[in-house]
Amino acid sequence: MSEIASLVLSELGRALNSSLIFELNGIVADDWQREALESICSPLSQDKWQLWNLGRRCGKSTTAAAAAVTLASRNPGSLVVFVGPSERISKENIRRCLSLIDGAGYAGEILKRTMLEIEFRSKARILALPGKADTIRGLGDGIIALISDETAYTDEVVFPAVLPYLATNDQAAFVCLSTPRGMNNFFAREWHEGSRWKRFKIPSSSCPRISAAYLEEMKEKLGPLYAQEFENSFLDEDSELFTRDMIFRAVDPELQAICL
Template identity: 25%
Template sequence: MPSRTADDLLYAADPVIWCREILGFFPDSWQCDLLRSRSRKIILNCSRQSGKSTTCAALGLHESIYRRPSFGLVVAPTQDQSSELMMKFDEFRSAVELPSDYLSTDTKLAVKFANGNRFVARPGSEKSARSFSAVTLLLEDEASRVLDDLYNSVRPMLAVSNGRHILMSTPFGKRGHFFKIWSEERDLWQWFEIPAEKCPRITKEFLEEEQRTNPWFEQEYHCVFMDSEGSIFSSDLFRSLANPAVSVLKL
């Protein structure tokens, strides 16, 4: 481990200060709340390009350096998507002065530190992800597109470690575990809803143009779960058919 100076102790205690002074990353207000949170279950329903993956990459690096044991695992629908978060992790890592022998393994999809901590990115395959155990930080990127089989297979990895699970995504229709958690189980999670207007890097002019031309505008930028494209009947109608007490049709 790096020597623990007074500054280092401060950085260990407050990841936001560490991000600003070491990484040169200045988090937005909601990102500060996320970085400082110790909740075990967090769900992020965010606009595109709001900075959710960047924040979680910084969080993963902070825990890899300052918490032990730490095993961060990234899962996503595809290897390209999990690799993207790993790339952000590596970019931040290059800003940190670590001893030359501090890394024992370093590949495009896995880093093992000399203190035994690991940070690994895996593609969206239930078979390729289920072999891990004792995960302390499980990051599920683009969670609205992650198959339920993968979600169900990675959850037990947190059982012994009592690890943390962070779901982050933009909505993708009224389906899957991300929608179910957001619509029915949100009280069990610390939740963040971040529309595009909360991201100072997205301009008003860009959003005005997108609103006129992008049919998925509300879903992509305002965190709204839309019915799947091409659906003849709405998901609300199907729920009403399953439960006669619910009425959505007005004649």
């Protein structure tokens, strides 16, 4: 087979198989990972806004990196933006992207790589920003995906700064991934009340790479926090006088409002 024909088949495979980046890295994707990637990366998908409520070590950050690399490699001149609660997490997201790129044999497509940015020869870019509202304004042109890592831990002032990025592209993806952290944050409110989202809820017990023995040990060590870290539970803040469950149980939907 000629080199040109091989390249054409490679590009065709990349376009048709959104999980190809995993396969080229020798990673066996879970069902939810394949479904999420297909929904994000397919041009015809109507499920590009996604909330990933995942237990610890279920592969959410790796899947986000796979989505970023796939989208950037398919769309010349485009921009994929990561936001997170800290510069350390931002750097980790770029590191994961570079690891997938190198593992898939795409290194020759990279023009520039830094700790917070990857630029393809096609002029597509992956940019990772720490969650500081005063330093992340001013982007917008060419953005095809906004990925919020550890959304429940990201300062809420970030979202009014970054959501306008998506204003002129109805087909742009918006992915928020996190382990829960109480009820008083953007991730929790959107999970319980937000519209438009495709939701994925994956407890750690569903991950084939995590042993039942390990989870039992964590349950013993973490106590009530185990439900938050490994079972996707939105625990009430310790400072709340009334928990969410107490409020819901106190409401009788059959009672009529009293008008004075």
